[in-house]
Amino acid sequence: xxxxxxxxxxxxxxxxxxxxxxxxxxxxxxxxxxxxxxxxxxxxxxxxxxxxxxxxxxxxxxxxxxxxxxxxxxxxxxxxxxxxxxxxxxxxxxxxxxxxxxxxxxxxxxxxxxxxxxxxxxxxxxxxxxxxxxxxxxxxxxxxxxxxxxxxxxxxxxxxxxxxxxxxxxxxxxxxxxxxxxxxxxxxxxxxxxxxxxxxxxxxxxxxxxxxxxxxxxxxxxxxxxxxxxxxxxxxxxxxxxxxxxxxxxxxx
Amino acid sequence: xxxxxxxxxxxxxxxxxxxxxxxxxxxxxxxxxxxxxxxxxxxxxxxxxxxxxxxxxxxxxxxxxxxxxxxxxxxxxxxxxxxxxxxxxxxxxxxxxxxxxxxxxxxxxxxxxxxxxxxxxxxxxxxxxxxxxxxxxxxxxxxxxxxxxxxxxxxxxxxxxxxxxxxxxxxxxxxxxxxxxxxxxxxxxxxxxxxxxxxx
Numbered sequence: 001x002x003x004x005x006x007x008x009x010x011x012x013x014x015x016x017x018x019x020x021x022x023x024x025x026x027x028x029x030x031x032x033x034x035x036x037x038x039x040x041x042x043x044x045x046x047x048x049x050x051x052x053x054x055x056x057x058x059x060x061x062x063x064x065x066x067x068x069x070x071x072x073x074x075x076x077x078x079x080x081x082x083x084x085x086x087x088x089x090x091x092x093x094x095x096x097x098x099x100x101x102x103x104x105x106x107x108x109x110x111x112x113x114x115x116x117x118x119x120x121x122x123x124x125x126x127x128x129x130x131x132x133x134x135x136x137x138x139x140x141x142x143x144x145x146x147x148x149x150x151x152x153x154x155x156x157x158x159x160x161x162x163x164x165x166x167x168x169x170x171x172x173x174x175x176x177x178x179x180x181x182x183x184x185x186x187x188x189x190x191x192x193x194x195x196x197x198x199x200x201x202x203x204x205x206x207x208x209x210x211x212x213x214x215x216x217x218x219x220x221x222x223x224x225x226x227x228x229x230x231x232x233x234x235x236x237x238x239x240x241x242x243x244x245x246x247x248x249x250x251x252x253x
Numbered sequence: 254x255x256x257x258x259x260x261x262x263x264x265x266x267x268x269x270x271x272x273x274x275x276x277x278x279x280x281x282x283x284x285x286x287x288x289x290x291x292x293x294x295x296x297x298x299x300x301x302x303x304x305x306x307x308x309x310x311x312x313x314x315x316x317x318x319x320x321x322x323x324x325x326x327x328x329x330x331x332x333x334x335x336x337x338x339x340x341x342x343x344x345x346x347x348x349x350x351x352x353x354x355x356x357x358x359x360x361x362x363x364x365x366x367x368x369x370x371x372x373x374x375x376x377x378x379x380x381x382x383x384x385x386x387x388x389x390x391x392x393x394x395x396x397x398x399x400x401x402x403x404x405x406x407x408x409x410x411x412x413x414x415x416x417x418x419x420x421x422x423x424x425x426x427x428x429x430x431x432x433x434x435x436x437x438x439x440x441x442x443x444x445x446x447x448x449x450x451x452x453x
Contacts, residue, residue: 002415003375003394040439045375071271076396076437096267098437120264121300123371123398166371166398197369220369250375250394252439 003250004214004242005045005221006235007199008228010035012051012081015061033068039228040075042235043252047073048101048169048223051081063095070096078126086115093120101169103128104142107149107156110163117164125167126199127160129153131186132173138186145173153186154193161196168194169223171201179205179227187217199223207233207241214247254450256280257292259319262309263299263331272436276447286318294325294450297332298436303342303358303401306331307350320351325452326428333423333430334358334401342401354423354430356406367416371400378421378433380411385422385429385448393441395421395433403432 011018016030036047049069051062059082066079079092080101089100106113106127116125130145131138131153138153157168170190172183182203191198197220200213204224213219227233242249258269260282273280273296280296281288289295297319299306310316319326319336328336335350340358342348350358361370375394380386402419405412411422413432423430429449435442 001377002372005374070268071274074272074275074437074439074442076398076434093264096271098265098268121302123300123373124264167373192368195363195368195370197373220374 001248003045003248004219005199006043006210006238006249007046007048007221007223008039008044008235009048009050009201009223009225011225012049012062012065013053014055014058015065018052032065033072036069036073036077039235040073041252043239043250044075044235045221045250046075047077049077049079050101051079053082063091066092066095066097080126080128085112086119089116089120089124093124097124099124099126099166101126101128103130106160107140107142107151110159113160113163113165117166122164122166122196125165126169127157127165127167128169128171129157129160130171130173133183133186141173154190157190157194161194165196167197167199167220169199169201172203175203176201178203181205181209182213182217182219182222184212184217187213187219191218191220197221204233207238210238211242211245211247214242215245254278254293255291256294256296256450257289258282259289259295259297259315259332260284261299261306261313261315263301263306265300266298268434268436269296269298269329272443272446276443276450278450284313284315286314289315289318290322292324294327295319295322296327296329297336298329299331300398301331303331303334303340303350304344304348307335307340307348310335310351316351320353323427325449327449328428328430329436330399330432330434333403333432336423336428336430337403340401353428354403354406354408354425356403356408356420356423358401358403360401361416364416371398372402372415373398375438376413376415376433378411378413380422383410383424384452385424385445386411387448388444389441395431395435395438395442395445397433399432403430 140151200219
């Protein structure tokens with residue numbers, strides 16, 4: 001049976017993990033490779049590394065980092081942040097990334113999705129969507145949720161799929177950081193209207209939230225950051241719990 | 254032991270090289286026919302599309318060389334599919350492949366229960382008793398990304414059920430092939446790769 005995936009997300013700045021991560025059993029928590037390897041040992045199904053560096057030097061550091069991740073970690077990983085054109089995608093895939101996540105650049109230039117799919121295959125192309133529910137409508141935002149667009153969640157996700165996206169990573173801005181559960185109604189509608197997998201992001205606070213996002217939100221995967229980084233939920237415990245709740249998961253420990 | 258990873262116009266072959274290094278093996282990545290023929294073990298990996306990769310293999314005479322190999326050879330993902338009889342992944346709906354295995358490669362058709370294609374993520378395999386699976390736990394999970402699958406046949410030694418059962422692993426003579434990516438499947442993937450390297 002296909003397992004529901006649990007995906008920790010790491011924010012990277014100048015080649016180091018950003019959030020105040022605190023792990024007792026690894027030497028350098030600032031090193032994304034060590035942290036990623038620890039999550040892999042704990043049973044994470046995939047990893048996402050988001051580069052939030054703005055500088056040119058920082059970008060080069062990130063590409064070097066992607067190469068080190070590919071050399072050292074034996075589960076799939078997606079990289080995102082700062083991808084503007086096909087050349088950026090080529091650089092990251094050549095460094096060893098399995099998938100790239102495209103967000104603002106896809107909204108500004110939807111052809112980029114088609115180009116990535118045509119050149120590298122749909123399987124590498126994750127389209128990330130940040131959307132906010134306002135007056136009964138889900139509006140897509142640019143630049144980490146700062147700039148509203150005229151794109152709506154469901155039609156944009158459908159268009160991304162038609163252009164060749166391999167997955168949709170949907171972050172609900174209403175739910176992100178609030179820890180009150182995922183946007184299950186919107187997720188279920190999204191998942192049922194698409195023929196590609198949907199990754200849910202934003203709102204994870206408890207283990208029950210993960211059960212609900214799979215059972216009610218019909219998500220194929222769930223992504224979270226701080227609850228894993230701050231040990232609020234340990235991945236082995238989460239997987240055991242989900243298994244008991246009848247959610248198909250991959251147990252490693 | 255000389256391990257060669259076949260270089261051709263498919264993506265993601267470096268992941269296999271990295272996995273080999275983690276197992277302490279320095280593999281050579283090459284498209285050179287003689288280097289491939291003289292290897293002790295050959296790995297034929299990749300992510301790609303059947304028709305264009307098949308065309309490339311023919312143009313570079315890699316098709317004959319791979320078919321003629323006598324040493325243990327492992328196909329992964331598109332490598333596996335190219336080792337089958339034919340694939341539906343072609344503009345005309347059919348491209349002849351290497352024909353090492355009699356099984357065919359078909360497109361997944363979604364149904365009411367399972368509506369997501371590609372098959373992406375971790376899935377279990379059911380295996381027969383075979384040295385390639387030595388040391389695997391019960392219900393082992395492996396990582397998959399594919400829209401086409403190899404049908405069940407006499408060379409099937411492991412199956413996965415997604416939409417319907419299909420060949421997860423094929424074996425015939427010196428040829429082995431996995432639809433999943435052992436190089437991306439954590440510790441269990443490393444067991445498969447190590448078992449392959451241990452096969453005489």
